[in-house]
Amino acid sequence: MSQAIRIHQTGGPSVMQLDSVRPEEPGAGQVRIRHEAIGVNYIDTYHRSGLYPVPLPSGIGLEAAGHVDAIGDGVTQFAIGDRVAYGNGPIGAYAEFNTVAAGRLARIPDAVSLEQAAAIMLKGMTARYLLKETYPVKAGDTVLYHAAAGGVGLLMCQWARDLGVTLIGTASTSEKCALALSMGAAHMINSSQENIAMRVREITDGQGVPVVYDGVGRDTFEISLDCLQPRGLLASFGNASGAVTGVDLGILTQKGSVYVTRPSLAHYVASDRALAANTADVFDAVARGAVSIQINQRYALKDAVQAHIDLEGRKTTGASILAP
Structure with a gap:
């Protein structure tokens, strides 16, 4: 068994609870990740509050980084132990493990740490589509x-x-x-x-x-x-x-x-090809020093409630992450 934050009803931060769950076995085309760092994002509060409805009960969180723990049939691009990250779901990142379609994962370059990847995937992809696609700046x-x-x-x-x-x-x-x-x-x-x-x-x-x-x-x-x-x-x-x-x-x-x-990030990275282009650009910006991620808040997974209280109370700056 492993631990995961789940919501059984929508509402304030207190509706999140730490549950014991059995890690899902990866199916065909899927990879299971053992999380090392989990990103906290404002969209998580929308899922929790019910502003963006999700079927209940539900996990929460869209972004995390870690190591490949198990591989389903047909997956050839990853091996056990690879460092990978995702930032556009599936929902359920506030957990020790999550199972993700292989095409929705990004391999983390050596120049980027697991914490950096967990904190920058969703935020970085958002910055990228806003600046380069929604209104392409010059x-x-x-x-x-x-x-x-x-x-x-x-x-x-x-x-x-x-x-x-x-x-x-x-x-x-x-x-x-x-x-x-x-x-x-x-x-x-x-x-x-x-x-x-x-x-x-x-x-x-x-x-x-x-x-x-x-x-x-x-x-x-x-x-x-x-x-x-x-x-x-x-x-x-x-x-x-x-x-x-x-x-x-x-x-x-x-x-x-x-x-x-x-706009919504989901529509800008709907295909695996679009997602790969976006994440490659994000990691390139980090690797060459054009951007750095400021991780100014760190919480244990069990303290996700406090992370949301701080985020919604405008007490945070930069990125926040959870450690499973």
Whole structure:
């Protein structure tokens, strides 16, 4: 038997419990991984709360790294003991073991540690699709990113700098602003003290930005629209403050015929080929030093409840990981 965090009902962090489970045997085309490090991501709180429904009872977590423990029929690309990671499910990463389709795994390069891989897979793939696919940035662009001191945010700061892009970030404290600046943000706006849209206009000489990357959701939706250039794009990719609802499409005309998209990583890595291209780019960025993952919180698997309390309480910066 092994241990896994499971939810039998949706709700606050306390609905997560540590259960004893039997590790699943891999079927054809599958690999079982013994986890060494597990990533904690905001989407996990959506599954736990019921915002993103999952069949109950359920495991939780989409991202982990470890060693290949068992191999199903037909798997030839991995061997027992290989270092591998995944960042797009299957759900159930908060556990000592998980069984994953071989095509959804990435081999971890020697230059990347297991902890780094567990902390960067989902966040790194998210940063990559936002910067290179949702709105493909080019050198000289100026962009806005909300919550720049978070796990994805610190990667965006670094990767934008590597691509020659000026990133304006927001954060709720002066300490978080300083952290994001140290990681590559060109400008930071303290959202608890400054008018975000006004500061963006000042920084861009009144022009606004061509794209806003917004993982906050309800609290920043209209602010983000106010920061855009005419025909700019709002990429609303998360709901940290709650879901955006009840939108009158006429507001998009009023704000300058702007666009809004609600992207999801799953649609950008739906095929094994797309996933492999994304993860290869992420690991390349880490290996050549263009980005580094800041693991600022570590918890034991049994302390997953506290990890979620801290994450939702905005007490974390960078990445958080669980150790099984």
